[in-house]
Amino acid sequence: MARRILIINGHPDAAPERLCAALCDAYAEGARAAGREVRRLNVGALDFPLVRSRQDFEKGALPGDIAAAQAAVKWADHLVIVHPLWLGAAPALLKAFFEQVFRYGFALEAGGGRGLGGLLKGRSARIIVTMGMPAFFYNLVFGALGVRGFERGVLWISGFRPVRHTFLGGIGGASAEARSGWLAKARRLGVRGI
Numbered sequence: 001m002a003r004r005i006l007i008i009n010g011h012p013d014a015a016p017e018r019l020c021a022a023l024c025d026a027y028a029e030g031a032r033a034a035g036r037e038v039r040r041l042n043v044g045a046l047d048f049p050l051v052r053s054r055q056d057f058e059k060g061a062l063p064g065d066i067a068a069a070q071a072a073v074k075w076a077d078h079l080v081i082v083h084p085l086w087l088g089a090a091p092a093l094l095k096a097f098f099e100q101v102f103r104y105g106f107a108l109e110a111g112g113g114r115g116l117g118g119l120l121k122g123r124s125a126r127i128i129v130t131m132g133m134p135a136f137f138y139n140l141v142f143g144a145l146g147v148r149g150f151e152r153g154v155l156w157i158s159g160f161r162p163v164r165h166t167f168l169g170g171i172g173g174a175s176a177e178a179r180s181g182w183l184a185k186a187r188r189l190g191v192r193g194i
Helices: 019-033 054-059 064-075 092-101 135-142 145-158 176-192
Strands: 004-009 037-042 078-084 124-130 163-168
Touching: 004 019, 004 064, 019 037, 019 078, 019 124, 019 176, 037 064, 064 092, 092 145, 124 145, 124 176, 135 163, 145 163, 163 176
Parallel strands: 004 037, 004 078, 078 124, 124 163
Antiparallel strands: none
16 A cells, blocks of 8 residues: 555646546545645746657757656655547646656666566555546546557656556536536545556
C-alpha cells in the first residue's frame, strides 16, 4: 500500500472549480486521513515547452517545472493522474507534460529500445478519467484505447505496476448527487492508497 502519493491534476485549465480539481482534493483528503504523505502537481499551472525533437527528448535541458516534477515522481511510490477525456484521450498538455518528464535516463533507459523494464519500478499508478459520454460506452465502443495506450506506452513501459484506471462518465449533465458520489469514490481510493 502506498505511503507517498503524488496527485497530478492533468486538466489544462488550472481553475479550482473544475471536477478534476475536486477529485484531486477528495483523493488527497482520503489519503491524508489514512496517514499517507501527499504531494500535488497541477499541469495547467506549469510552464514548459513542447518536446520537438529526439535531441530534446534525449538530452534537452530540463525546464525548472519539469525538474521539480521529476523529483516529485521519484519521491512517490504511487502516482494518481486525474484528467478529462478530450477527443478520446488525455488532453495534449498532459501528454506534453509526460513527454518532458518521462525522458530517457529518468523513466526509460538512455538510448531506448533495450528492454521494457523501465527505470521507475516499484511504483503503482491510478488514472481517473472524466468524460461526457457514458463510461461503459467508452470502454465498449472505443475500447478505452486512448487511456490504455497511455497506461502501456507511458506508465507500464516505465516500470509502474499495477496501473489501474477509474472512468467517470456522463459528467456533462450529472446531478449534484452523482458528483458527490464521484468525490466519495475518489476519497475512498485515497484512503486505500490505490
